[in-house]
Amino acid sequence: MIAHAIVFYIFSLIAIVSAIMVTVSRNTVNSVFFLILDFISISCLFIMIGAEFLGMIMLIVYVGAVAVLFLFVVMMLNVAQQKNEWFISKGRSAHIPVGLLVSLIIFFEIIIVIGGWKYKPDLIDSLAIEINTELTNTQTLGTVIYTDYIHLFQLSGMVLLVAMIGAIVLTYRQRSGVKRQSYFRQISRERKDGIEVVEVENNKGVKIDA
Amino acid sequence: MTELFIFFEQIYRILFLLIPVLVSVAMIVWLDRRVWAFVQKRRGPNVVGPFGLFQTLADALKYIFKEIIIPASSNKVIFILAPIVTMTLALIAWAVIPFSETFVLADINVGILYLFAVSSLGVYGIIMGGWASNSKYPFLGAIRSAAQMVSYEVSIGVIIINVLLCVGSLNLSDIVLAQKDLWFVIPLFPMFIIFFISALAETNRPPFDLPEAEAELVAGYQTEYSGMMYAMFWLGEYANILLMCAMGSILFLGGWLSPLDLFPFNVIPAPIWLILKILFLFILFALIKAIVPRYRYDQLMKLGWKIFLPFSLIYVVLTASFLMYFDLLPGN
Numbered sequence: 001m002i003a004h005a006i007v008f009y010i011f012s013l014i015a016i017v018s019a020i021m022v023t024v025s026r027n028t029v030n031s032v033f034f035l036i037l038d039f040i041s042i043s044c045l046f047i048m049i050g051a052e053f054l055g056m057i058m059l060i061v062y063v064g065a066v067a068v069l070f071l072f073v074v075m076m077l078n079v080a081q082q083k084n085e086w087f088i089s090k091g092r093s094a095h096i097p098v099g100l101l102v103s104l105i106i107f108f109e110i111i112i113v114i115g116g117w118k119y120k121p122d123l124i125d126s127l128a129i130e131i132n133t134e135l136t137n138t139q140t141l142g143t144v145i146y147t148d149y150i151h152l153f154q155l156s157g158m159v160l161l162v163a164m165i166g167a168i169v170l171t172y173r174q175r176s177g178v179k180r181q182s183y184f185r186q187i188s189r190e191r192k193d194g195i196e197v198v199e200v201e202n203n204k205g206v207k208i209d210a
Numbered sequence: 211m212t213e214l215f216i217f218f219e220q221i222y223r224i225l226f227l228l229i230p231v232l233v234s235v236a237m238i239v240w241l242d243r244r245v246w247a248f249v250q251k252r253r254g255p256n257v258v259g260p261f262g263l264f265q266t267l268a269d270a271l272k273y274i275f276k277e278i279i280i281p282a283s284s285n286k287v288i289f290i291l292a293p294i295v296t297m298t299l300a301l302i303a304w305a306v307i308p309f310s311e312t313f314v315l316a317d318i319n320v321g322i323l324y325l326f327a328v329s330s331l332g333v334y335g336i337i338m339g340g341w342a343s344n345s346k347y348p349f350l351g352a353i354r355s356a357a358q359m360v361s362y363e364v365s366i367g368v369i370i371i372n373v374l375l376c377v378g379s380l381n382l383s384d385i386v387l388a389q390k391d392l393w394f395v396i397p398l399f400p401m402f403i404i405f406f407i408s409a410l411a412e413t414n415r416p417p418f419d420l421p422e423a424e425a426e427l428v429a430g431y432q433t434e435y436s437g438m439m440y441a442m443f444w445l446g447e448y449a450n451i452l453l454m455c456a457m458g459s460i461l462f463l464g465g466w467l468s469p470l471d472l473f474p475f476n477v478i479p480a481p482i483w484l485i486l487k488i489l490f491l492f493i494l495f496a497l498i499k500a501i502v503p504r505y506r507y508d509q510l511m512k513l514g515w516k517i518f519l520p521f522s523l524i525y526v527v528l529t530a531s532f533l534m535y536f537d538l539l540p541g542n
Contacts, residue, residue, distance in 0.1 A: 003213075029341065033288070036334070056323035064330030064363065068337065068356055075341050075349075136319050138380055181508070 008048060015041040028074050036067045053138040224305075227315055231304050235448045236266040241489075242448075242496045249500035273441035281343060281434050288342035293435065293442035296335030300449035303328040307456050308383045310466045310480035321382035322370060325457055326363075329412065332450060333359045336414075336421065339443070340431035351430025354507065355414060355421030361514040362411040368522040369405045372398055373461045375529050378540025386465030388540070393469075395462040401525055402462045404518050406494070409454040411514065413447065415495055417502040418510055451495060452488060459487035 014037065021034040039062045046055035135143070145153050200206050240255060240263060247254025255265035280286055306321040308314040318324060333356050340352020374380065376397070377388040395402045411418040422430035432443050459465060465487075466480035505513070533539045 029285075029288075033338075052318070052320045053323070056320050056327050059327040060323065060330055060367075064327060064333070065360060068333055068360055071337055071341075072353070072356065075337075076353075138320060 004048070008045070011041045011044045011048070015045065029071070032067065032071050032074050035070070036063055039063045039067060051137055053141055223315060227304060228301060231301065231449065231452070232445075235445055235452060236270070237263070238452060238492060239266045239269075239444075239448055241492065242499070245493060245496035246500045249497065270441055273438050276437035278437040278439055279434075281345070283344045284434065285342040285344065288338050289434075290439070292335050292339035292342060293439045293446065295338060296332065296446035297442045297449070299328055299332050299335065300446040300453065303453050304456075306382055307453075307460070308386060308465060309484055311383065311387075313481060314383065317381070317383060320380045322374070322380050322385065322461075325382075325453075326367060326370060329366075329450070329453065329457075330359075330363050332412075335443070335446065336431050339435065343431070343434035345434055347427045347429075347433045348431045351421045351427045351433070354427075355431060358414070358418065358420065358510060358514075359412055361511060362408045362518075365404060365514060365518040365522050366408045366412060368519065368526060369401045369408070370461065371526055372401050372522065372529050375526070375533060376540065382460055382465075386460055386467060389464040389467060393462065393464040393467075398462065398525075398529070401522065402458070404522055405458055405462065406491075408514075408518060409458060410495065410498065411510070413451045413454050415451065416499040417505050419504065420507055420510065423504060452492065455488045455491035455495065456484070458491050459484060463487045463491075 018034040018037040018041065022031045022038065025031045025034060039058065043055040043058040043063070046052075046058060198206050243265070244254045244262070255262035258264045258268045280289060303325055305315045306318060306324050308317070308321075336355045336359075337352050340348040340350075340355070343349070373385065373394055376394060377385045379385065379388075410416075414421050421427070422432065427433070432440055435443060466484045468475040468478060468480075468483050470476075
């Protein structure tokens with residue numbers, strides 16, 4: 001039990017410190033690396049409480065895909081330079097009220113959630129789902145999602161689909177002058193499309209592309 | 211006292227797994243070069259030791275004695291971390307590989323997800339190395355490689371779903387035991403082919419070795435690395451290739467199971483079968499390196515997103531409907 005507690009505190013310490021470092025670090029690329037470290041330690045915490053499916057999915061989706069794209073954008077845009085200019089400029093205090101408002105809202109939300117645990121412990125017992133402790137975490141999740149909550153599941157899928165189509169529509173543009181390869185056109189090319197036999201008169205030559 | 215004993219026992223077991231893996235990585239580099247030479251009618255490394263078997267050890271010794279050069283304008287912490295990340299990720303994945311019914315370091319119930327997660331983290335070593343070098347060729351190589359690995363991971367994920375539909379469990383030992391009667395390579399043959407090609411792309415092997423295309427990018431993300439740090443990238447890459455071969459043999463070729471449950475086959479111990487299957491897949495990898503020319507980058511992306519992904523998605527629907535219609539779903 002003590003070993004468990006030690007490991008838990010190590011992971012939570014890493015998570016909190018790296019979360020602070022994300023905002024403190026001057027170099028934006030380092031911030032993203034700290035964000036990745038944060039994701040990894042939080043997925044370790046998930047695994048420690050027995051939610052191994054959630055932890056692994058967090059690793060695969062957030063660390064393996066989302067953070068890679070983050071890193072891409074940050075590395076390519078050279079954000080570090082812009083940020084330094086922003087630190088010098090006078091307009092920076094304009095953003096502070098908005099930031100304060102957002103952090104206040106998040107703070108009160110956390111207070112409500114933790115207060116709920118503290119002052120109304122029967123909230124957790126009033127869950128509608130019956131949990132079978134004999135099945136593994138993954139199996140239980142599967143049986144619940146695909147039966148009782150199938151509509152919500154499908155709805156969230158639709159939301160993701162709409163977001164995906166929206167992103168494609170917003171970014172897609174047909175550029176002219178770009179050469180594209182079409183396998184179908186290459187393969188379906190026949191001899192008569194490419195070669196023409198011309199009778200050439202003496203001392204006249206032949207005009208191409210006439 | 212007992213805790214201490216358990217602790218040392220675990221360390222002993224880890225070493226018992228890792229040292230053979232590292233040695234076999236060295237041997238596999240030799241095998242790769244020998245196969246490559248064999249196809250091209252050359253001799254390949256044959257001087258150091260019997261059949262040149264110790265060539266990789268000699269190379270490693272040379273790398274150890276070379277100076278490690280860290281570019282002045284690089285981000286030093288990340289520059290040093292990159293090969294360490296690559297090597298560590300390539301080795302920790304072996305924790306869940308089952309060599310026989312009992313010989314497995316960690317028999318966790320989301321084993322395949324763990325393998326998938328670790329192999330998808332492998333891209334970080336490359337991006338970190340490419341960016342921290344603060345040089346154009348490594349950065350271009352890193353960007354190419356990251357885009358390539360993220361794209362092919364998607365189709366590998368969908369292929370894994372195909373296998374999982376037939377197994378009904380995420381545990382690697384269960385996946386192997388589900389193939390007792392029929393290896394999944396037979397019903398899921400198209401998926402095996404796509405998995406194999408995606409594994410080539412995922413490990414940056416030819417014909418998809420664009421991140422290190424030497425004609426265009428010198429050595430890609432490894433350009434600025436030297437000495438032991440370069441060797442670690444190199445060993446990590448080969449450990450990853452071995453891992454992908456192990457994953458392929460567990461998912462499709464029945465892992466440690468013998469091909470027939472008859473006399474001469476079933477006396478051979480289970481780990482040997484797994485090693486033979488991994489070697490078979492690796493020799494295919496090496497042959498392909500020798501005989502196939504490099505892909506163009508847009509063709510690579512087209513293959514991943516427009517051909518492999520739709521095809522494997524359709525195959526998921528087919529597999530699911532087949533299992534549903536004939537009432538073969540596992541767990542019923």
